[in-house]
Amino acid sequence: MENDDGLARLFFELASESRLGILRALQARALRMQEIAQKLDLTDTETCRQLQRLSEGQLIQKQPDGTYSMTQYGKLELELTSAQDFVHRNKDYFLKHDVFALPYEFVNRLGELSTGEFSRDTLGTLNRVRRMVYEAEEYIWVIADEVDSSHVEITNAKISEGLKLKFIMPKKLVQTVKFTPEMLLCPRCRKQIVEDEKAFKAKGCGYCERRQLEEICLSLFINEKTVCVSLRRIGDVMDYAAFFGQDEKFRKWSQDIFLHYWEKAERW
Amino acid sequence: MSEKEGIDKLFFELASESRLGILRQLQTKDLKMQEVARKLDLTDTESCRQLQRLSDAKLIEKRLDGKYSLTPYAKLVLEISSPLDFVSMFRDYFLAHDASFLPCEFRARFNELSLVQLSPVILETMNKVAVMLRNSKQRIDCTIEVGGDLHIQIMLQRLAEGLKVRWLIQESFLDKARAFLLSATKLPEIRVTPRIPLHLYLTEKEAACCLRNNEGTFDYSTFFGYDPAFLKWTNDLYNLEWQKARPWHP
Numbered sequence: 001m002e003n004d005d006g007l008a009r010l011f012f013e014l015a016s017e018s019r020l021g022i023l024r025a026l027q028a029r030a031l032r033m034q035e036i037a038q039k040l041d042l043t044d045t046e047t048c049r050q051l052q053r054l055s056e057g058q059l060i061q062k063q064p065d066g067t068y069s070m071t072q073y074g075k076l077e078l079e080l081t082s083a084q085d086f087v088h089r090n091k092d093y094f095l096k097h098d099v100f101a102l103p104y105e106f107v108n109r110l111g112e113l114s115t116g117e118f119s120r121d122t123l124g125t126l127n128r129v130r131r132m133v134y135e136a137e138e139y140i141w142v143i144a145d146e147v148d149s150s151h152v153e154i155t156n157a158k159i160s161e162g163l164k165l166k167f168i169m170p171k172k173l174v175q176t177v178k179f180t181p182e183m184l185l186c187p188r189c190r191k192q193i194v195e196d197e198k199a200f201k202a203k204g205c206g207y208c209e210r211r212q213l214e215e216i217c218l219s220l221f222i223n224e225k226t227v228c229v230s231l232r233r234i235g236d237v238m239d240y241a242a243f244f245g246q247d248e249k250f251r252k253w254s255q256d257i258f259l260h261y262w263e264k265a266e267r268w
Numbered sequence: 269m270s271e272k273e274g275i276d277k278l279f280f281e282l283a284s285e286s287r288l289g290i291l292r293q294l295q296t297k298d299l300k301m302q303e304v305a306r307k308l309d310l311t312d313t314e315s316c317r318q319l320q321r322l323s324d325a326k327l328i329e330k331r332l333d334g335k336y337s338l339t340p341y342a343k344l345v346l347e348i349s350s351p352l353d354f355v356s357m358f359r360d361y362f363l364a365h366d367a368s369f370l371p372c373e374f375r376a377r378f379n380e381l382s383l384v385q386l387s388p389v390i391l392e393t394m395n396k397v398a399v400m401l402r403n404s405k406q407r408i409d410c411t412i413e414v415g416g417d418l419h420i421q422i423m424l425q426r427l428a429e430g431l432k433v434r435w436l437i438q439e440s441f442l443d444k445a446r447a448f449l450l451s452a453t454k455l456p457e458i459r460v461t462p463r464i465p466l467h468l469y470l471t472e473k474e475a476a477c478c479l480r481n482n483e484g485t486f487d488y489s490t491f492f493g494y495d496p497a498f499l500k501w502t503n504d505l506y507n508l509e510w511q512k513a514r515p516w517h518p
Contacts, residue, residue, distance in 0.1 A: 006353070006356045006357060006359075007282075007288065007349065007352065007353045007356055008282065008283055008284060008285045008288045009283075009356075010352060010356045011279045011280075011282040011283035011288070012279075012280075012283035012284075014275075014276065014279040014283075015276050015277075015279035015280035015282075015283040016276055016280075017274055017276045019276075020274075020275070020276055020279075058359060058363060071363050072362060072363055072364070072365065072366055072367070072368075072482060073355065073359055073362040073363045075368070076355055076362055076367050076375065077352055077355055077356065079372070079375060080351045080352050080355065080375065080376065080378070081275065081352070083348040083351075083376065084275060084278060084279075084345065084348060084349065085275045087341070087344055087345060087348060088273075088275050088277075088278045088345070089275075091326060091341055094340060094341045094344050095326060095339055095340055095341045096340070097340070098340070099340070099344050100340075100343065100344075100347075104347075104380075104497075105373075105377050105380070105500070105501075105504075107344070107347055107348070108347070108348065108350075108351060108376050108377045108379060108380070109373050109376045109377065110344075110348060110376075111348070111376055112372070112373065112376065234340060249372065252373065253373075256373070
């Protein structure tokens with residue numbers, strides 16, 4: 001129970017709106033007690049008491065010039081709470097979706113998705129993804145267990161203009177759907193991709209590479225501007241509630257997980 | 269999902285030793301109220317009250333057979349709390365050392381270090397690293413900033429014996445590296461980077477890592493480990509730094 005003590009105590013430090021507010025304010029810069037009181041609209045006594053608590057927990061320290069600043073430890077712990085913040089804000093989603101099917105390092109890194117915007121409505125999500133297909137110029141990376149047939153024509157047109165498409169789909173889709181391999185290939189150079197992949201890429205033409213996985217446990221749609229992520233519902237179906245994100249961390253998480261599966265997936 | 273319910277509310281649910289204890293018990297298996305009370309040495313009333321709180325927060329749910337189980341949300345919350353747990357267990361270390369040099373995804377993955385041992389004494393660390401390098405059968409990856417003569421000699425010897433050795437060295441060490449390699453029969457694979465963010469020693473079965481302290485230097489207070497999660501964390505980080513660095517020949 002000793003470790004639990006430590007964690008429960010840490011949570012207690014963080015379990016107050018004003019203490020969290022103080023930490024977030026100090027994250028930007030070191031402040032004096034009065035400045036903190038003013039910023040957070042607290043009385044001096046209250047501020048003093050909270051600063052005392054946070055100092056005892058060694059999350060902050062008083063500096064020789066009288067200002068309070070975060071300790072290295074405090075910065076680190078506050079940063080790590082971004083994962084809790086994200087999960088807690090989307091509690092209803094995480095009550096019903098299966099995160100643990102993902103590789104554990106990506107579960108640990110969930111905080112990187114915290115700037116994402118949640119879209120719970122199916123049509124809204126589908127429309128946004130369609131817009132992402134239209135706005136893509138450089139590349140599209142997809143993990144999906146279904147193909148939206150309305151995307152095929154525009155994707156083909158884009159590929160002939162130079163778009164690079166990478167697509168991971170589950171084996172059962174490859175096998176069961178009447179999916180003609182050409183329909184996503186570069187209409188101009190589809191032969192070369194089979195015969196001489198290197199020469200094909202060197203031409204700077206767009207291309208489509210597809211790989212298959214036994215099973216997929218998230219849907220991912222990435223272009224050079226935006227990312228859309230959605231997880232499988234517990235009990236095996238995919239739904240269209242999704243997170244859209246654009247900032248660097250959100251993109252990094254998504255690209256890393258795509259490449260993780262890309263490495264594992266087989267060519268056709 | 270009201271916007272008003274801030275993260276402080278979640279932290280408050282987790283901020284009690286008995287509530288956190290209940291969640292940890294349910295992590296291993298589903299339990300009835302009385303079993304919870306017994307395991308955590310709580311009265312039935314107290315246990316009942318805490319279970320009610322946790323149910324209200326949707327962290328646990330009562331099943332039809334009367335047992336309580338964690339919700340998927342709670343499982344996730346516990347999982348992503350483990351990096352915070354690790355950092356708070358090593359609070360003194362993280363007060364004195366600067367993890368901000370690491371890419372942020374590796375900080376989020378700090379719980380993958382949870383089975384490590386900290387060796388705070390410099391000589392002990394040096395000796396442990398030497399043993400680790402001598403025990404390796406296949407490969408050694410390491411970062412070098414100042415370079416301990418002993419370790420470098422061992423690695424050159426192991427290299428001559430046929431091991432695969434990679435050095436990621438800091439620019440400031442280049443002259444010394446040249447001197448060391450002058451008489452070497454075989455060269456390790458070398459890459460150079462302006463500043464290494466941390467020290468890593470890796471073999472196929474063990475790893476050691478050491479962060480810069482708040483003054484920016486290395487004090488050799490070092491984490492050692494050999495479990496798969498720690499090896500994955502250190503390997504991923506080494507390979508990332510390796511990719512960013514440029515190849516070099518003496």
